[in-house]
Amino acid sequence: MPAEPVVFIVDDERDVRDAVSMLIRSIGLPVQAFASAQEFLGHYRPDQPGCLVLDVRMPGISGIDLQEAMAAKGIRLPIVFISGHGDIPMAVRAVRAGAVDFLEKPFSDQTLLDRVQKSIELDRRWRREARDRDVVRSRMAQLTPRELEVMECLVAGKVNKIIARELDLSTRTVEIHRARVLQKMEADNVSQLVRLVLSIREDTVRQS
Amino acid sequence: MRFTARAVLLEAGKQLLVFAAYYAAAEAGMMFALPSVNLSLVWPPTGVALALTYLLGLRFAGSIALSSMVVSLGMNSGFVPALAIAMGNSLGALAGAYLLRRRFDFSATLDRIRDVVLMVLAGALVSSIISSSVNAEVMHLAGLTEWKGFSSLWWVCWVADFMGILLVAPFILTLGSCREGRWPWPRVVEMVLLFVVLLTLSMTVYSDLLPIKLARPLSYAVFPVMIWTAVRFTSREVSGLLLVAAYVAVSYTGAMKGPFTDGMLRENLLSLHAHLGILALSSLLLAATAAEARRAEEKARQHLQELAHTGRISAMGEMAAGLAHELNQPLCAIMTFSQASLRLLDNPREREELRAALGRIVGNAERSADIIRQMRAFVRKGEPSVAAADINELVRQVVALTRADVRRHGVHLTVEYAERLPLVRIEAIQIQQVLVNLIRNAVDAIAASGTLRREVAIVTRRTSDGVEVCVADSGPGIDPAVKSELFEPFVTTKTDGLGLGLSISRSIVEAHGGRLNVSNQEEGGAVFAFVLPFEMEAVRNAG
DSSP: OOOOOEEEEEOSOHHHHHHHHHHHHTTTOOEEEESSHHHHHHHOOTTOOEEEEEESOOSSSOHHHHHHHHHHTTOOOOEEEEESSOOHHHHHHHHHTTOSEEEESSOOHHHHHHHHHHHHHHHHHHHHHHHHHHHHHHHHHTSOHHHHHHHHHHHTTOOHHHHHHHTTOOHHHHHHHHHHHHHHTTOSSHHHHHHHHHHHHHHHHHHO | OOOOHHHHHHHHHHHHHHHHHHHHHHHHHHTTEETTTTEESOOHHHHHHHHHHHHHOGGGHHHHHHHHHHHHHHTTOOHHHHHHHHHHHHHHHHHHHHIIIIISOOOTTOOSHHHHHHIIIIIIIHHHHHHHHHHHHHHHHHTOOOOOOHHHHHHHHHHHHHHHHHHHHHHHHHHTTOOOOOOOHHHHHHHHHHHHHHHHHHHHHHSTTSOHHHHHHHGGGHHHHHHHHHHHSOHHHHHHHHHHHHHHHHHHHHTTOSTTOSSOHHHHHHHHHHHHHHHHHHHHHHHHHHHHHHHHHHHHHHHHHHHHHHHHHHHHHHHHHHHHHHHHHHHHHHHHHHHHHHHHHTOGGGHHHHHHHHHHHHHHHHHHHHHHHHHHHHHOOOOOOOEEEOHHHHHHHHHHHHHHHHHHTTOEEEEEOOSSOOOEEEOHHHHHHHHHHHHHHHHHHHHHHTOSOOEEEEEEEEOSSEEEEEEEESSOOOOHHHHTTTTSTTOOSSSSSOSOHHHHHHHHHHHTTOEEEEEEOTTSSEEEEEEEESSOSGGGGTO
8 A cells, every 4th residue: 555655854943843844734745743863763664655854963863873773774764864053074974874965954945845855756766666676576486496597597698508508408498497487577578587687686786 | 821811811710719728728727826826736728738739730839829928918927027938838839749740659539558658758748847947937037926946836837737738638639539420328328427426526525525534535536437437438538527527626626625735735736736647647548548459359350350251252152153053943943934934825725824834933033033132141241230130030041042052962951940039139141151151061071971861950049148059960070189279260171171161150159249169969970059149248349
């Protein structure tokens, strides 16, 4: 069930929190605001799409700490940082760790709303890709060990004859395996198969 | 100098005034004359001559001479002796005034010990020796007096001249250098009371009411009155009362009444003059000493004021980053609320939300303005203004000022306000400064130690003698080794900072008549506490 995206706001400063909430609600997006990182962590469910507008400096867990904690827990939610301090090293650190942007208070409404919408778009894409990867993984799980071996060879760009020699099979058997692999992976041809397999491989590389 | 008609008239008027003043003083002096020998007990014109020549200028010695000549001629001396006496008198005044004006650093306010000493030595002594020498010589040669023997004649003349200066000149000198504004009425009452007491005492002692045996010891009763005046008022009031006491004493003694009339004439004179001379000298010196002490106190107060201001500027500098952030927050809220409102304007159904946003904008603008006001007030260098203040309100303001700093270090600040605290009379800005200092020290101590519990607790409470403010922190506490010198200037445990904060703070609290103490809590951390007394005489000096 694809839930509606929600914009989460975490800022200990009540006035700023309320103002940002109001601004975002004014373009019709649902908002949930929290006064601290702890409160947010206690409330957030990872299957909730949306994005996070996060204050950098807060007593207790800071915004940067929260970003790290989410990464450690494998929670992937686009973050737009807002900060009262023009703290460049901190901004660099935040953006390197994957933040969408780092806005200095006071910010222009258009900039913030742009970043929020961009973040929601990004989140949507991330979630779609994640879903696609799950599909590919589940299809792959249906393959027999022998079919997996054949698939690896196909992805590596080897022709049937070579595969037959390497796996010590007849060309005819390889052809049957190949047809099964394409069928199970729901790929029309080998190039489509390669793309599907690489999509989960790339992701593994990116996430590690 | 331009010789306009106006200037000439003015000068003539002044000269005439000096002439008249000298003549009037001589007439008054005649009242103290001993009828038998045609000599005066005290000769006030000498004092008038010296004081006026000093105050108005040396050229007024001419009018003095003229006036003196008229006086002498009026006493039926011949023209030549009268001329000689006039020369002597004006020369005496001229010499004394010259020394005081040109040769020495003398101030007619008589509010330094050196002024009193200079007036006695360079003024009274020199002036009286010159004029009395000439007078005695002339009188002796011309046979104007029945007095036998030149040396004793000289002595009587000199004492009369010297006392004339010592008793009269201070009043004229200090009157001409009046600087004080209007007195508040309790002070007027105090002065009137002193005057009445002095007059009553003198009249009782010197009239024939009491037997001599009782009157003579009682004649010292004027001393406490004069001492009181000297300590509480200035040389001007002291010399005024002195004039009153001397007038009573001399006029009664001249009429052969009072405690100094039972011996030979010479002994009587010596006793009276010694009495009045010691009274004059001791009270004038005491008034000068008191004035010097007041000035030193004022200087110390100003010094503290300067130092405190410097301390506030430096504290504000250190807090600037935090305060900028503190201002940025409401600014950000204002901007975002406004932008959201602009978007809501297009949607007529959102009126309520729009109203709420505008309210929040106003609130945040007020908050910013308040922070700026506090900052301004904190570094302002205005006139000291001691006023009744609510300590709780003061604590609230300081907490607002230091909030950013406290938050930045991740410290939790709690305040416990005592209910129904009495007001205390303080220089609010300076007490704020003390509190800012203590809070920032507490935060720094916690930040430097890196403890897990990061708490600062402020408590206000009423004690038996005043209002106490405690600032307790969860830092490492004060090392007993540095505790004794903690309040010394330039002693610091921080890597940055001058180490002036606590020393200034203690000076401020003590100037308010209070005390600032430090102790360590049992559960760790330091407590700085200061008490401001309810009723404070010392608050006058707090500045």
